[in-house]
Amino acid sequence: xxxxxETLSAPTEPACVPxxxxxxxxxxxxxxxxxxxxxxxxxxxxxxxxxxxxxTVALVRSLSRPRPAAAWVGRVTDDPEVFFAQPLDLVVEVxxxxxxxxxxxxxxxxxxxxxxxxxxxxVAAHGETLSALARRRGTALRYEASCIAGVPFLGTxxxxxxxxxVHGLTxxxxxxxxxxxxxxxxxxxxxxxxxxxxxxxxxEPDPSADVSxxxxxxxxxxxxxxxxxxxxDVDRLRTEGITALDSIDVRAARALGGAxxxxxxxxxxxxxxxxxxxxxxxxxxxPLARVSGVTNGIVLDAPLGRQCYTGPGAGPDVTxxxxxxxxxxxxGERHVRTPAPIEAxxxxxxxxxxTPWFIRLSGNPPALDTSELLGTYRIWxxxxxxxxxxxxxLTFPATPDRIKAGIDAVHAATGSWPLALPALPAEDDAC
Ligand SMILES: NC(=O)c1ccc[n+]([C@@H]2O[C@H](COP(=O)([O-])OP(=O)(O)OC[C@H]3O[C@@H](n4cnc5c(N)ncnc54)[C@H](OP(=O)(O)O)[C@@H]3O)[C@@H](O)[C@H]2O)c1
Numbered sequence: 001x002x003x004x005x006e007t008l009s010a011p012t013e014p015a016c017v018p019x020x021x022x023x024x025x026x027x028x029x030x031x032x033x034x035x036x037x038x039x040x041x042x043x044x045x046x047x048x049x050x051x052x053x054x055x056t057v058a059l060v061r062s063l064s065r066p067r068p069a070a071a072w073v074g075r076v077t078d079d080p081e082v083f084f085a086q087p088l089d090l091v092v093e094v095x096x097x098x099x100x101x102x103x104x105x106x107x108x109x110x111x112x113x114x115x116x117x118x119x120x121x122x123v124a125a126h127g128e129t130l131s132a133l134a135r136r137r138g139t140a141l142r143y144e145a146s147c148i149a150g151v152p153f154l155g156t157x158x159x160x161x162x163x164x165x166v167h168g169l170t171x172x173x174x175x176x177x178x179x180x181x182x183x184x185x186x187x188x189x190x191x192x193x194x195x196x197x198x199x200x201x202x203x204e205p206d207p208s209a210d211v212s213x214x215x216x217x218x219x220x221x222x223x224x225x226x227x228x229x230x231x232x233d234v235d236r237l238r239t240e241g242i243t244a245l246d247s248i249d250v251r252a253a254r255a256l257g258g259a260x261x262x263x264x265x266x267x268x269x270x271x272x273x274x275x276x277x278x279x280x281x282x283x284x285x286x287p288l289a290r291v292s293g294v295t296n297g298i299v300l301d302a303p304l305g306r307q308c309y310t311g312p313g314a315g316p317d318v319t320x321x322x323x324x325x326x327x328x329x330x331x332g333e334r335h336v337r338t339p340a341p342i343e344a345x346x347x348x349x350x351x352x353x354x355t356p357w358f359i360r361l362s363g364n365p366p367a368l369d370t371s372e373l374l375g376t377y378r379i380w381x382x383x384x385x386x387x388x389x390x391x392x393x394l395t396f397p398a399t400p401d402r403i404k405a406g407i408d409a410v411h412a413a414t415g416s417w418p419l420a421l422p423a424l425p426a427e428d429d430a431c
Contacts, residue, residue, distance in 0.1 A: 018052040021331045024086060024113075025058040026104050027094035028076060031118055032058065033069035034316035035094065035323050040072040042324060051328050059083040059095075059104070080104065090327050093117040098125050105130060105141070112137045116326040118145035118319050124218035124234050127225060128344060140330060145322040147173065147219040148296040150312030152322060154226060155329070166227050168267030168301040170424060173219040175294035175313040176210035177242050177262035181279070182292040185250045185259065190243070212241040213262070217277045220264040224275065227300065228268045230347035232275075238351045240278030244419060249360055252392040256358070256383055258283040258423070261291070265424065266349070267301070275349040276422070281358035281394070285426035306427060354397040356382070356423040359407060361391040365414040373413060377406035391416075394423060 023039065025032055039053045046053060058073045059080060070076045077083055080100075084107060091108040093115060095101040101122050108115050109130060117123065122130075123143045134141045144154050148171075157164035172178050176197050183193035194207060209215045217239045224230050242262055253260045258281050266275035282289040287308045291297040296313030299306055312318045357379075361370060367384045370391060374381060379402060383394040398406075407418035 018047045018050050019331070021051050021053040021327070022056045022087060022089045023053055023327060024083060024088040024091045024108075025055055025073070025094065026083070026091060026101065027096070028058040028060050028067060028069050028073065029094065029096075030316045031319045031323070032094040033067075034320035035092065036069045036072040038317075038320045038324055046328060049328065049332060051331050053324070053327065053331075056088060057083055057086045084108075088113055090330060091115045092323055092327060093119055093122070094323070095119070097121055102126050102130075106133065109133045109137055109139055109141065112139045114140045114142070114330045116142045116145075116323055116330065118143070118149065118323055120146040120215070120218045120222060122146075124221040127222055128231055128342075131342070142326040142330065143222070144326050145319045147222060148298060148309070148311065148313050149315070149322050150318040151296070151298075151309050152325065153298070153309050155326070157226065163302070164227060166300040166302045166307075167269035168265075169223060169227060169298060170263060170265045170288060170301075171216075171220070171223070171298040172261055172288055172291050172296050173216040173264050173298075173313065174210050174213075174262055175296055175315075176207060177213075177216070178292065178296070178313075179294045180211070181242060181245070181250065181260055181262060184245070184247050185254065185292075187247070190246055211243055213239040213277045216262060216264045220266060220275065220277055223264075223298075224266050224273065224347075224349075225342060225344045228266060228273065228347075229342060229344045230268065230273050231344045232273070232347055232349050237349050238276040238278070240276075242279050245279055248388050248390060249392075249419075252360070252385060252387040252390070253281055253358065255385055255387065256281070256392065256394050258286070258358075259289045260358075260421070261288060263288070263422075263424065265422075267353070269301075273347045273349045274351060274353045276351045278421070280421050281356075281423035283423070283426045286424065287426075289426075351400055354399050356397050356425070357393075357395045357403050358421045358423045359393040359395065359403075360419040361393070361407075361410060361414070361416040362389075362418075363414060363416040364389050365391055365410065365416045367391060370410055370414070373410055374406045377402050377409065379403060379406040 055073045057075045180193040217237045221234045263280040264277045288297045297310035299308045371381045379398045380396040381393045385392045403420045
């Protein structure tokens with residue numbers, strides 16, 4: 001039994017009573033289930049930070065399907081009115097798509113409830129107006145998990161206006177496309193690689209947004225807003241998918257000293273916004289050339305030098321960690337901080353920059369004649385390589401217009417079906 005003396009002489013640390021954080025979760029699918037499980041299990045690590053998160057309610061589309069994650073949630077409902085009738089400290093949106101996610105997020109922000117989301121489609125389409133609404137209501141919208149979910153960099157740069165002065169970026173933003181091209185490089189066919197990605201849960205049942213480049217284009221839209229202070233319409237971004245590539249292209253790229261990667265690129269150092277999404281040739285010296293599998297990466301071109309970040313881009317568990325960290329960060333702030341407005345202006349992205357090109361010509365046209373014909377369009381070949389019945393070329397820099405005119409001429413002269421991909425320069429300071 002503890003004596004009175006012992007009690008009196010014991011250190012008198014005040015007991016820390018963590019504040020309950022009532023979370024309303026919009027969506028309880030792949031990411032939502034991982035988040036509900038993490039929220040229920042992360043208590044021990046979060047209590048020392050003064051936070052005890054509880055998933056009070058989750059909104060779903062249909063109550064009829066079996067839902068093991070319901071065990072970690074106070075109440076699951078398919079009725080938005082029931083959801084919004086609960087007392088909530090924070091809302092997290094993991095429904096996906098634009099509507100009804102947009103209306104629900106508006107409704108929460110309008111009431112002054114902070115919102116965290118993993119939804120790049122929503123942020124690409126309405127990020128600016130939702131952030132403005134959050135500011136007006138003295139609350140916050142966080143979307144760290146919507147782009148390279150496993151690398152928390154957006155929030156860091158938001159708090160560091162000097163470090164975030166960059167004039168361009170190159171990134172691998174879609175893990176599924178990167179995993180497919182990496183598997184093709186390792187010997188699989190495109191279809192085998194896609195089937196495998198779906199079997200492993202990396203690709204959606206409908207992988208069209210991944211392989212068409214749409215997913216990466218939406219993420220690039222929000223990166224251009226964050227770092228380039230420009231608002232663009234995702235539909236006006238030059239976007240190509242990886243479906244036109246095959247294993248011979250990937251082998252040819254390797255023989256030419258590089259790799260084909262699903263790239264998102266933007267630069268604004270000349271004033272005009274230059275941007276594209278699509279497969280590109282990266283020489284082995286490029287910091288993203290060896291970013292393989294589902295890993296994502298981003299290279300920021302800053303006045304004081306390049307910065308590179310790589311890490312997991314998707315996956316329910318990775319995404320859940322970033323969402324819960326965002327939630328805890330908001331809860332830990334005494335008053336929810338309204339970030340300074342980004343002050344982005346509308347812009348039209350173009351792709352007119354001179355770059356080297358990786359060109360594929362089917363039907364194995366004669367190398368010398370092809371090189372001469374391209375030369376009449378001022379396209380100079382640095383390397384020419386016949387591979388398995390095709391001719392591949394790496395060129396010196398040329399504008400997209402000149403490349404199009406040149407390969408159209410080769411097509412007219414030889415019947416060959418050409419493909420041209422930008423070959424992005426490596427810079428010397430690889431990360
Ligand atoms: N999967 C990843 O690795 C990953 C990574 C980063 C970001 N994200 C983003 O996270 C978000 C969620 O992705 P996910 O893979 O978890 O999607 P998901 O598995 O399809 O889950 C969506 C959830 O939203 C619910 N829902 C759909 N429509 C609804 C509606 N009209 N009303 C109410 N609830 C509705 C669904 O209800 P039911 O359960 O009843 O169908 C489901 O619970 C997306 O924005 C995605 O881009 C995903």
